[in-house]
Amino acid sequence: MKRPRRTASLRLLVATRKGLFQLQAGPGRRKWRLSGPEFLGHTTHHCVLDPRDRRTLLLAARTGHLGPTVFRSLDFGKTWKEAKRPPAFAKTEGAADQREVDHVFWLTPGHASEPGVWYAGTSPHGIFRSEDGGATWEGVTGFNDNPVCRKWGGGPQDGTPDGPKMHSLNVDPRDARHLYIGMSSGGVFESRDKGKSWQPLNQGCRADFLPDPYPEFGHDPHCMRLHPLAPDRLYQQNHCGIYRMDRPEGRWVRIGEAMPKKVGDIGFPLVLHPREPDTLWVFPMDGGTVWPRVSPDGKPAAYVSRNAGKTWQRQDGGLPREQSWWTVKRQAMCSDTAKPLGLYFGTTSGEIWASVDEGKRFSCIARHLPEVYAVEAAET
Amino acid sequence: MKVYVPSPLASYTQEATTVEATGSTVGELLDDLDRRYPGIRFRIVSEQDRIRRHIRIFVNLEEVRSLTAPLRPADELMIVGALSGG
Numbered sequence: 507m508k509r510p511r512r513t514a515s516l517r518l519l520v521a522t523r524k525g526l527f528q529l530q531a532g533p534g535r536r537k538w539r540l541s542g543p544e545f546l547g548h549t550t551h552h553c554v555l556d557p558r559d560r561r562t563l564l565l566a567a568r569t570g571h572l573g574p575t576v577f578r579s580l581d582f583g584k585t586w587k588e589a590k591r592p593p594a595f596a597k598t599e600g601a602a603d604q605r606e607v608d609h610v611f612w613l614t615p616g617h618a619s620e621p622g623v624w625y626a627g628t629s630p631h632g633i634f635r636s637e638d639g640g641a642t643w644e645g646v647t648g649f650n651d652n653p654v655c656r657k658w659g660g661g662p663q664d665g666t667p668d669g670p671k672m673h674s675l676n677v678d679p680r681d682a683r684h685l686y687i688g689m690s691s692g693g694v695f696e697s698r699d700k701g702k703s704w705q706p707l708n709q710g711c712r713a714d715f716l717p718d719p720y721p722e723f724g725h726d727p728h729c730m731r732l733h734p735l736a737p738d739r740l741y742q743q744n745h746c747g748i749y750r751m752d753r754p755e756g757r758w759v760r761i762g763e764a765m766p767k768k769v770g771d772i773g774f775p776l777v778l779h780p781r782e783p784d785t786l787w788v789f790p791m792d793g794g795t796v797w798p799r800v801s802p803d804g805k806p807a808a809y810v811s812r813n814a815g816k817t818w819q820r821q822d823g824g825l826p827r828e829q830s831w832w833t834v835k836r837q838a839m840c841s842d843t844a845k846p847l848g849l850y851f852g853t854t855s856g857e858i859w860a861s862v863d864e865g866k867r868f869s870c871i872a873r874h875l876p877e878v879y880a881v882e883a884a885e886t
Numbered sequence: 887m888k889v890y891v892p893s894p895l896a897s898y899t900q901e902a903t904t905v906e907a908t909g910s911t912v913g914e915l916l917d918d919l920d921r922r923y924p925g926i927r928f929r930i931v932s933e934q935d936r937i938r939r940h941i942r943i944f945v946n947l948e949e950v951r952s953l954t955a956p957l958r959p960a961d962e963l964m965i966v967g968a969l970s971g972g
Contacts, residue, residue: 571894571940571967572929588925594933604934 516842517884518850519563520858521550524876526565528583535848535862538871544586545577552837554613555582555884556639558621563884564640566610566626574609576626578640582886591642593626593634595650605630612837614675617682627672631659631689633701646701649687655704658692658723666690673836674730678737686732686740693725694742710758712746729776729836736783739814743776743788743836750815761815765790769802769809769820775839779847779864784814787821787841787865789851791833800831808839808849808865823867825859832857837880852878887957889919890964898926907963912943913953915963930965942966 516531518538525543532538548567556562561582568574576589595605607628616623616635626634626643633646649655659670674688683700686707693708706723713725726745733739738753748762748771762771772793779785787810792798801807807822832853839851849861849868856875859868889907891899899905907922909915913935920927930941935953937943943950944964945957957963 569894571892571938573932573938575925575929590924592925592928594928597933597935604936606932606934606936 515886516844516848517886518840518858519553519555519880519882519884520852520872520875520878521553521565521837521880521882522852522856522876522878523549526550526553526567527872527875529858529872535842535844535860538860540872544583549609550879551609551611552613552880552882554615554882555886556615556624558615558618560886562639564613564624566613568609574607574628576610576613576640576643580639582884589636589641589643593628593632593643593645595632596645596647605632607632608669610634611671612673612675614677617677618679620682623682625675625677625685627675627687629669629671630665631670631672631692633672633675633687635701648697648699648702649704652704655695658695658706659689660691660724664691664724674727676730676732676740678732679734680737686730688727688730688742690728691724691726691745693723694727694730694740695723707751707756708758709756710751710760711742711744711749712760714746728774731776731778733778733783734780739783741776741778741786741815743773745772745793747771748773748776748788748815759815761811762788764811764816765809765818766820769807770794773834774836775834775851777839777841777849780841780843782812785810785812786815787839787849789834789839800833804829804831806830806832806853808851808868810865821861821865821868823865824861824869831855835879837882838878840881840883842883842885848883850881850883852881854878887915887959888962889915890962890966892965892967894967895926895929895965898923898929910957911953912945912950912955912957912963915957916953940968942968 518529520527525546527542530539551566553565563579565577575592577586579586612627614625622639624636633649634643636643671690676686678684685697695704697704728743730742740751742749749758765771773790777787792802809818811818832855834851842848847864858872860871861868907918
């Protein structure tokens, strides 16, 4: 029998509607120690470890009364400092649409060759870049101030119920200039010049809530991920199904058609296996009728595909069998890199579930937390 | 002049609920407050110089909605986390 590969230290960074929590894994990932809350009362959308120094954490936060900001820790969460200049749009005099950042929604560390570089996605749609580890942020003007890009997000009715979201900022590991983004709504876009110019990347993807179901833009990607070992392979959990794209062809293929019809292929998160480009997980939700956004039929399950979406297997070992009406948001599911792989997700009802055998069996490792917005594995 | 600071901003003022700041307008006063307590202004006022939706500012018990509102040295300014329902 193969011995499981040990991870030196593993923590889950759990960003919730009411603050940040951390779960520290014990030996074998069998026991977990919950700590927090930190920033109690803050709406925390995303907390991410910098994989380049394995020490710096960035946290996107706001409160009900106060404006949005980013907090930074340079010592893996022991102490925190606020960004000196948080993401903010350029001031515009007298313009009808003076944009204000409502909240920072997504954080992505930059390319391995650019230590200290981070990207942030905001609501309303904006992209911001930091070159000093998150202390100060500048708008990516090629997107934020480009009238063409501004059209892609549509009007006030085209965002999510909690506002339009800029998310899924992916950096091509081969090329720091090559960036991907997802806009809810708006679609998927790429830049090959570090954000100076952007092109739509939505061919083959449905938008069945629009008069033309295959428009150039206006789609609603929920979560898009690029595989780090096969960067020409993209996966997308969309409002209208699960898709895969293999570059350079640049056309989305709906791989969710192979999901059981009773479950469907709507959901928020999508997780990739860090060592196997053909393996991915999704966590379906009910996207029928009035969009309940809960587990289909009250029976939660992850689904895994090990052949790039040709077939899917249900994984509900250890999960409630009925009457469970929660779901998992787009940043709230992740993996570690251990062998066998650990899978983790947080629910809208404040539970954290873990599997240390690639999804065969889940166990609840924390409950009674606030609504979970994001779960990220931090390995040091 | 005296500035009353609400509890959501107390982390900036080392928990002080009243502090001193100067300025001939509300905007100038908030700039001075930000020099003394870095980061506090952006939590109160947006990048478009609008007072945030759930923040209210009173000068001598009179609400002001503009950063250009004038101040006199004897005035008192109160920053309040607005009652937002619930």
